[in-house]
Amino acid sequence: MHLIDIGANLTHESFERDLDAVLQRAHGAGVVQMVVTGASREHNPQALELARRHPGVLYATAGVHPHHANEYTAECDAELRALHAHPEVVAVGECGLDYFRDFSPRPAQRKAFEQQLQIAADLAVAGNSKPLFLHQRDAHADFMAVMKQFDGRHGPAVVHCFTGTREEMFDYLDQDWYIGITGWLCDERRGQHLREIVRNIPADRLMVETDAPYLLPRTLRPMPKDRRNEPSFLPHIVEELARDRGEDPAVTAANSTAAARAFFRLPG
Template sequence: MLVDSHAHIDTSRFDSDRESTIQAAVNGGITRIVDPGCDLVSSQQALMLAKSHPGTIYAGVGVHPHDATTYTQEVEAQLREMAREPEVVAIGEFGLDYFRMLSPREVQRAVFCAHLQMARECNLPCIIHVRDSHDDVIELLHAHGQGLRGVFHCFSGDVAQAEECLSFEGFVLSFAGPLTKQGNALPEVARMAPLDRILVETDSPYLVPKPLKARRNEPLFVKHVAEKLAEIRGMSLEEIAQVTTANAARLFGLGETHETV
């Protein structure tokens, strides 16, 4: 019993086998999947998926920093309208990405703040993308994010950065495929993070976890992230599944814990 707290199964890479991929995850004990939008169209598609898979798929609505230049008042109005739907459980994914810089820094910052305001007004958690932008994210959260809740998705920083993120009381860290790989500080972060403030995700179709050699990630593979997290914490997979599922249900308002399928 696991929740994949971040999977882009609305993307075209699942067009040929989306339904069988979802069913494989459910059959494998992945009880719920959160699909965050990256722009207006993908937010709409995530919501349609959630409506067609009630109780299994939930949507986030937002604009990824790569697409920040597409964010307009009209887009914001449509995202706000979608956020009223019961299947929408978060605002996001949004954030700052200074690695690829596909949108200008100041545009990214302005759109980031607009999403924070939307999350506040809609009373929904945030799904935050951070890449090579930790200091600015923390700065803007201090200025505009007080009292909000959410997740730093696919956390990739070090212990000091994790501590800064966790200083925001309503926020949690989510671990993905990079936790299963060497050459980063994530094992140390996974050991220090409070158990009630961690999630697992795939970020499908990206970031295939080790030891898999698949070309595409999918929600079923969140088990490998959870197994690594359990190993690091000295816990069983069942214990980690119980903890992270409860955390996801609490953050996103997913209701009572489902029985393992």
């Protein structure tokens, strides 16, 4: 299987000591390309630097996660726009709304989200359209309302690390958005409902990700001693996902990789 991990937080401090080994294990597991999530002013330039150090293997996003919405200033907006001039940065985000933790006030979250959607809209007008890497948790109605303001003005969109309801999933699919599935699927406490609905995601709208170092699949055996998730565990998620979709893992892998390459415009 050749796989693409569309969301890995490789700038996380837990990867500082052994990133090269992590990348080698990923390659050995068939994970041939990874998109490094940029989600804050601190980590966006680090994600770009990683992509530059590993051309053709690592790519980056640049955005401000709703947890960090309070840091979204005019200077932050300018920094993001400068980052998106680089070809290694392949998506706008991670951006969206998170009302589960409310680490930033909701008005600040909505404003930061709107400003990043404006960046995506401006890139499209300039002929440098980039897809959206979206986050939504417990904020579906507001999330859809903000996205509607920019309907038709941005490139394709993926709701990354999807954990929502059947109704939310179909709302996204009705917009022709993509769905990113993580090891949340493997959590018998929180992800059981996903097992029952993932077969409804069209093959050309489904992508896979680890969200490493978070969301270590609970069905993984043996478990790593440090409980850190990493891209080399992506095949396990694909196997679980394929079983729930009633298809061969090789089919799930091939389709998700083709979808990711088309979405992010990655070379083969």
